[in-house]
Amino acid sequence: MKFKFKVQQYQTDAADAVASVFEGQPNQGASVYLRDLGRKPTRAQGEIDFGDESAEGYANAPVALSGADILANVRAVQRRNQIPESEELFRGMGACQLDVEMETGTGKTYVYTKTMLELNRLYGWCKFIVVVPSVAIREGVAKSLENTQEHFFSQYHKKIRFFIYDSDNLTELDAYSQSSDVNCMVINMQAFNASMKEGAKNKAARIIFDERDEFSSRRPIDVIAANRPIVICDEPQKMGKKGGATQKGIARFNPLFVLSYSATHKEKHDLVYALDALDAYNQKFVKRIEVKSFALKNMRGTDGYLYLRDIVVSKNRAPEAVIEFKCMGSGGKVRKKTARFGEGDSIYDASGSTKLEAYRGYTIASGNDGVVPPQDGRAGYVRFLDGSIGNDGRIYIGEVYGDSAADDMQRIQIRETIMSHLQKEEALFRRGIKCLSLFFIDQVAKYRDLSGNGETVGYGKIFEEEYEAIVSDRLKHPTQDDILDPSYAQYLGRFEAHSVHSGYFSVDKKGNAVESKTEKKAEREDGIGINDDDAKRGYDLILRDKERLLSFDEPVRFIFSHSALREGWDNPNIFQICTLKESGSETSKRQEVGRGMRLAVDQDGNRQDTALLGPDEVHRVNLLTVIASESYETFVRDLQTDISKSLRERPKKVEMNLFSGRDVVLDGETVSFTEEESKRIYKALYKCDLIDDDDKPTAEFRKAVEGGTFVEYFVAKLPEKIADAAHAKAVEALVRSVYDVHALDGMIGRAQEKISENTLTDNFAKREFKELWARINRKHAYTVSFSDDELRRKSIERINSDLRVSRLQYTLTVGGQKSQTTRDEVQGGSSFGRTQTETRDVDAGTASVGVTYDLVGEVAQAAAITRRSAAAILAGIDANVFGLYRVNPEEFIKKAAALIVSEKATMIVEHISYHEIDDAYDEAIFTERMPDNASKAYEAKKNIQRFVFPDSDGERRFAEDMDAAAEVAVYAKLPRAFQIPTPVGNYAPDWAIAFKEGSVRHVFFVAETKGTMDTLELSGVENAKIACAKKLFNEMSTSDVRYHNVATYEDLLEVMGKID
Structure with missing residues (x-):
C-alpha cells in the first residue's frame, strides 16, 4: 500500500503565503561560491592533492528585498488571509521570521515540503534545514519526504535530496554543499542542542566545532553556514525558550530566513497563514471528536484516596500542594474535591463536616520536607507524618494513592475501548479501512515488564482477557451481515489476542523501554535497538512503517504508548484514544486527541476526505472516539479551553454592533452611539465604499485615514444630532480597530464595577x-423534652422502612462536537453536546476493613442523640439493613442519622x-x-x-x-x-x-x-x-x-x- 496525495487548495494557499512574502525577489538560481575543501595528507614531494573534487559550492542567493518591501508583502499576505497586520517586521534571524499556523493533522510537513519547491521554482533557493524537537518527529519528517517524492516530482519535475544529520557521517555535508539541486538536512533538537555547545566535552560538540582530520581539517559548522540555508522549524514551541540553546544554534547556521510551522506557536513572529482548530474542523480537514467518559457515583470514603496534582510556588507564600481527595457532602454522598494544602495541614480536617475516618492521621509534615516543589530535575512531592502513606510517607506529583476503584475503572475503560473499536471496525472494514485504537498509559511498567524479558503485564493482560471475551462472544452470535458476507467475522478470528496489540515507548541507550522521566535522555541517545524482539518490532511498525500497520495483513490494531510521547507521531487510522491515567498538566487534552485527528486512508491509500465522501459523509466515517479517564464535563471543558487558547485572532467585521453600545473616550469626552445611529453609520460607510460586501474596510477607507481626510469627509454623512468631529473621530477609530489592535488604546470606557464590599447605606x-x-x-x-423510648421505636421502624445505601456505580456519558461551531461556542464551552448517558453497577465488593469507625459515636453525634439511644436503635434494626453498613459506611451513617433526625423533628415542635x-x-x-x-x-x-x-x-x-x-x-x-x-x-x-x-x-x-x-x-x-x-x-x-x-x-x- 502507498499513500496517495492530492493537490488541496488550503495547502497550496499556505505555500503561496510564504512565497508571496518575497514577491519582487529576482530568481538568480543558486549562488556559486568556492567551497573550503580543507587539506588532505601531503605527498612525499610536499604537494597537496585535492584529487578531482570540484571546489564549486552552491548557496542560497541573498534576499534582495529591503525590510520595508518584505513588510509590505507580509501585510498584503495577511490582508488576503484575514490575519491582523504586523506593525513591524520581525528580524530575529536572517531577513525575516515567518509563522505558519496549521492544525494538527492538516499536513504541515506536506506544506513546508511544497514551500521548499515553490521557493526554488520562484527564486532559485535550494538549501534548507528542517529542525525538529524529537526523534519521533524526525523519523516522521523523513518518511513524509520519502513518501511525497513522486507526488511532487509530477508537479515540479524535481526531487528533494534529503538526509538526516549524523555527526558520525559528515560526508553528507559535502554532498549538501556542492549540489545545486533542492537539498534538505533534517536534524532533531536533541542532537542539535548537544552539537551546539561549543567547548563542551561531548563527542558531538567536538565534531561540529573542531577541525576534524576525517573532514579535511574543516569545521562542520562552517561548511553548513556557508550555504545560507533557509531554516524550517517544525513544532518550535517544543524547542525551548527564546534565547535558549536551540535558538542560538539556529543562528550559528547563518540562516537566510526562518520559517516556523506549528498548531500552537508560543513565540510569535510574522504570521502569514493560519488554519487553526476551528477552521480545520468546520472545513472538515480533520476528524470529528466524540467523547465517552466514566464518572463514579456513590463513592466510598474508605480507601484514603489521594492524587497529588501539582505543587504551586509563589513569591509571597510557602509552597502549596494541590491535592485531590474525597470528602463527605451535606447530603451524605462522598465526592472528590481538590484543594490546596501547606505544611502541617490535615486532609482529615478537610474531609467534610462528617470527617472521613480513612484520612485520620493524614497530616502533612512541617518544615522544608513537608511540601517540596520540583527542583534540579527531581519530582516534587508531599511528605506525610504517617510513613505508611505512599512511598515512606511521600506522594510525588502525578501519583495516586489509595484508589480502590482505579483497577475497576481502567478495566471498564479498556473494555469500552475494545467495544467501541469493534463497533466501528466492522463498518470501516467493509469500506477497506483498517481501524486502530491508541491507549495512553502513565507508566511503561504497567504494560511491559522492564526487568529484561519484556513480558506483557498489567494493562496488556487486562486487554487480552477483555479482547478474548468480547471477540468470542461476537463470533458466537453472528449477525445478518455475517451471513451475507462473512469476511469480517473471518478477519476477527484470524488473530490471537496477544498479536493484536503492541507498544511504542521511548528507549534508552541500551535499547530498553524507559519511563517518562528519562525520555529526554533516551532521545538524546537516539537509541532504537530494543532487546526484546516484540518491543523492537512494535517500535519499527508504529513509527517507521505506517503503511504496513494500515494493512489488514498486519494483526496489530491496538497500540499502547507512553502519555509523555506527544507531537511527532500519529496515524490517520486511529479511531479510538483511551487515556488510562490521571490527566496531569504535562499533556494537554488537545495534544492527546491530536494523535488521531488526521483523516483516515483506505487500503489503496485514498484519503477519506470531502472530495471522496462528500461533506455529509466525511465526519460520519472520520469520527475519533476519546475514552476519557475523567468526567465528560471535565474532559470537554479542558479540551475546549485548550482549543480556545490556540485560536487565532480573527479580524473583526464592521457591523452595527461595532458602534452600538460602545463608549469611546476622546479628549476626556465620552462619545456613544444609539442603535438607530449605528444603523445609519453602517449604511453610510457602505454607501461611500468605505466598507465592502464582506464588511471589511476598503482601500478607500485606509487612504482617507492615512491622508487625514476621513473626519472632514464623514462628518457630513453622520446623523444630524451627532454630526460633529468627535463622533467622526470615534467612527474612524472603531472602524480602524478592525485591522489595528491599537486603534482604541485609551479610548474605551471603564468596565463594569467590580464589587469588593457591600457597605451599609x-x-x-x-x-x-x-x-x-x-x-x-x-x-x-431552647429546651425540649420527649420520650427516648418513643424516639427509638419510631427511628427503628423508619430506618427499616426507608434506609437505602447507594452501591458503587459509574455513569457512561457520550457526547460529540457539533457539526459546525464558532469561536464564541468554543470559548463559551458549548461546542460539544451530550447525546447519551447510561448508569451501570461496579461489582467492587464491600468496604475496606482497614478503616475502623466508631459507628455508635458517629450516629449519635450526627443525630444529636445519646450514645445509649444510638446503640439501642442500631441494635434494633433488621440484620439485612444493618448489613448495608458494609456496602457504604459513610452513607449508612449519614442517612441513618438523617432518618433519626427526621423522626425527632416530628416530635419536638409541640414540646419546644x-x-x-x-x-x-x-x-x-x-x-x-x-x-x-x-x-x-x-x-x-x-x-x-x-x-x-x-x-x-x-x-x-x-x-x-x-x-x-x-x-x-x-x-x-x-x-x-x-x-x-x-x-x-x-x-x-x-x-x-x-x-x-x-x-x-x-x-x-x-x-x-x-x-x-x-x-x-x-x-x-x-x-x-x-x-x-x-x-x-x-x-x-x-x-x-x-x-x-x-x-x-x-x-x-x-x-x-x-x-x-
Whole structure:
C-alpha cells in the first residue's frame, strides 16, 4: 500500500503565503561560491592533492528585498488571509521570521515540503534545514519526504535530496554543499542542542566545532553556514525558550530566513497563514471528536484516596500542594474535591463536616520536607507524618494513592475501548479501512515488564482477557451481515489476542523501554535497538512503517504508548484514544486527541476526505472516539479551553454592533452611539465604499485615514444630532480597530464595577430598622423534652422502612462536537453536546476493613442523640439493613442519622420552648463577609446594604417588589450568621422587614422565601425548623415581630392579615 496525495487548495494557499512574502525577489538560481575543501595528507614531494573534487559550492542567493518591501508583502499576505497586520517586521534571524499556523493533522510537513519547491521554482533557493524537537518527529519528517517524492516530482519535475544529520557521517555535508539541486538536512533538537555547545566535552560538540582530520581539517559548522540555508522549524514551541540553546544554534547556521510551522506557536513572529482548530474542523480537514467518559457515583470514603496534582510556588507564600481527595457532602454522598494544602495541614480536617475516618492521621509534615516543589530535575512531592502513606510517607506529583476503584475503572475503560473499536471496525472494514485504537498509559511498567524479558503485564493482560471475551462472544452470535458476507467475522478470528496489540515507548541507550522521566535522555541517545524482539518490532511498525500497520495483513490494531510521547507521531487510522491515567498538566487534552485527528486512508491509500465522501459523509466515517479517564464535563471543558487558547485572532467585521453600545473616550469626552445611529453609520460607510460586501474596510477607507481626510469627509454623512468631529473621530477609530489592535488604546470606557464590599447605606440608620433590629438581635436557647423510648421505636421502624445505601456505580456519558461551531461556542464551552448517558453497577465488593469507625459515636453525634439511644436503635434494626453498613459506611451513617433526625423533628415542635440568653448579634455580621459569587448582585433601594445577593430568582423578585412597595420602609437580607437554634439544626431566615406604621397589621416581620408555601413539598427537617421559628416569634415573643414562610411578596401581604 502507498499513500496517495492530492493537490488541496488550503495547502497550496499556505505555500503561496510564504512565497508571496518575497514577491519582487529576482530568481538568480543558486549562488556559486568556492567551497573550503580543507587539506588532505601531503605527498612525499610536499604537494597537496585535492584529487578531482570540484571546489564549486552552491548557496542560497541573498534576499534582495529591503525590510520595508518584505513588510509590505507580509501585510498584503495577511490582508488576503484575514490575519491582523504586523506593525513591524520581525528580524530575529536572517531577513525575516515567518509563522505558519496549521492544525494538527492538516499536513504541515506536506506544506513546508511544497514551500521548499515553490521557493526554488520562484527564486532559485535550494538549501534548507528542517529542525525538529524529537526523534519521533524526525523519523516522521523523513518518511513524509520519502513518501511525497513522486507526488511532487509530477508537479515540479524535481526531487528533494534529503538526509538526516549524523555527526558520525559528515560526508553528507559535502554532498549538501556542492549540489545545486533542492537539498534538505533534517536534524532533531536533541542532537542539535548537544552539537551546539561549543567547548563542551561531548563527542558531538567536538565534531561540529573542531577541525576534524576525517573532514579535511574543516569545521562542520562552517561548511553548513556557508550555504545560507533557509531554516524550517517544525513544532518550535517544543524547542525551548527564546534565547535558549536551540535558538542560538539556529543562528550559528547563518540562516537566510526562518520559517516556523506549528498548531500552537508560543513565540510569535510574522504570521502569514493560519488554519487553526476551528477552521480545520468546520472545513472538515480533520476528524470529528466524540467523547465517552466514566464518572463514579456513590463513592466510598474508605480507601484514603489521594492524587497529588501539582505543587504551586509563589513569591509571597510557602509552597502549596494541590491535592485531590474525597470528602463527605451535606447530603451524605462522598465526592472528590481538590484543594490546596501547606505544611502541617490535615486532609482529615478537610474531609467534610462528617470527617472521613480513612484520612485520620493524614497530616502533612512541617518544615522544608513537608511540601517540596520540583527542583534540579527531581519530582516534587508531599511528605506525610504517617510513613505508611505512599512511598515512606511521600506522594510525588502525578501519583495516586489509595484508589480502590482505579483497577475497576481502567478495566471498564479498556473494555469500552475494545467495544467501541469493534463497533466501528466492522463498518470501516467493509469500506477497506483498517481501524486502530491508541491507549495512553502513565507508566511503561504497567504494560511491559522492564526487568529484561519484556513480558506483557498489567494493562496488556487486562486487554487480552477483555479482547478474548468480547471477540468470542461476537463470533458466537453472528449477525445478518455475517451471513451475507462473512469476511469480517473471518478477519476477527484470524488473530490471537496477544498479536493484536503492541507498544511504542521511548528507549534508552541500551535499547530498553524507559519511563517518562528519562525520555529526554533516551532521545538524546537516539537509541532504537530494543532487546526484546516484540518491543523492537512494535517500535519499527508504529513509527517507521505506517503503511504496513494500515494493512489488514498486519494483526496489530491496538497500540499502547507512553502519555509523555506527544507531537511527532500519529496515524490517520486511529479511531479510538483511551487515556488510562490521571490527566496531569504535562499533556494537554488537545495534544492527546491530536494523535488521531488526521483523516483516515483506505487500503489503496485514498484519503477519506470531502472530495471522496462528500461533506455529509466525511465526519460520519472520520469520527475519533476519546475514552476519557475523567468526567465528560471535565474532559470537554479542558479540551475546549485548550482549543480556545490556540485560536487565532480573527479580524473583526464592521457591523452595527461595532458602534452600538460602545463608549469611546476622546479628549476626556465620552462619545456613544444609539442603535438607530449605528444603523445609519453602517449604511453610510457602505454607501461611500468605505466598507465592502464582506464588511471589511476598503482601500478607500485606509487612504482617507492615512491622508487625514476621513473626519472632514464623514462628518457630513453622520446623523444630524451627532454630526460633529468627535463622533467622526470615534467612527474612524472603531472602524480602524478592525485591522489595528491599537486603534482604541485609551479610548474605551471603564468596565463594569467590580464589587469588593457591600457597605451599609443610610437605610441602616433609619428609626424603623433600629427598632426592628432591637427586637430581633437577641440570641435564644431552647429546651425540649420527649420520650427516648418513643424516639427509638419510631427511628427503628423508619430506618427499616426507608434506609437505602447507594452501591458503587459509574455513569457512561457520550457526547460529540457539533457539526459546525464558532469561536464564541468554543470559548463559551458549548461546542460539544451530550447525546447519551447510561448508569451501570461496579461489582467492587464491600468496604475496606482497614478503616475502623466508631459507628455508635458517629450516629449519635450526627443525630444529636445519646450514645445509649444510638446503640439501642442500631441494635434494633433488621440484620439485612444493618448489613448495608458494609456496602457504604459513610452513607449508612449519614442517612441513618438523617432518618433519626427526621423522626425527632416530628416530635419536638409541640414540646419546644425558647428563652432569651444574655447575648446579642452585633451589627458587624452584615459586613463581615462577601459571597463567593457576586455576579448576581442586585443594587437595592430599601435594603440596609447597597447590594442584595439573592440565592434564587425568586429572592431577587422579592427584593424588587419590596423596593417598589410603598408600605415597606426598610428591609435587610439577613446574613447566614443570624441563626435560630433548633433541635434539628440551626436555622437562618432570609429577611427582616420594617413596614411603615399604619400601612399593615404587623409593622415588624421576619420572612423566609421558599419556592413554595406547601408544607408537603418541604422536608420534615425544613418544616420542623419553620415551625420552631413560628413558635419563637409568633407564640412566645413579646417583641411585636411576626414570622412566616412565603413564596412571593403577595403571599407576605396575604399572610400578615391572618397572623394574630
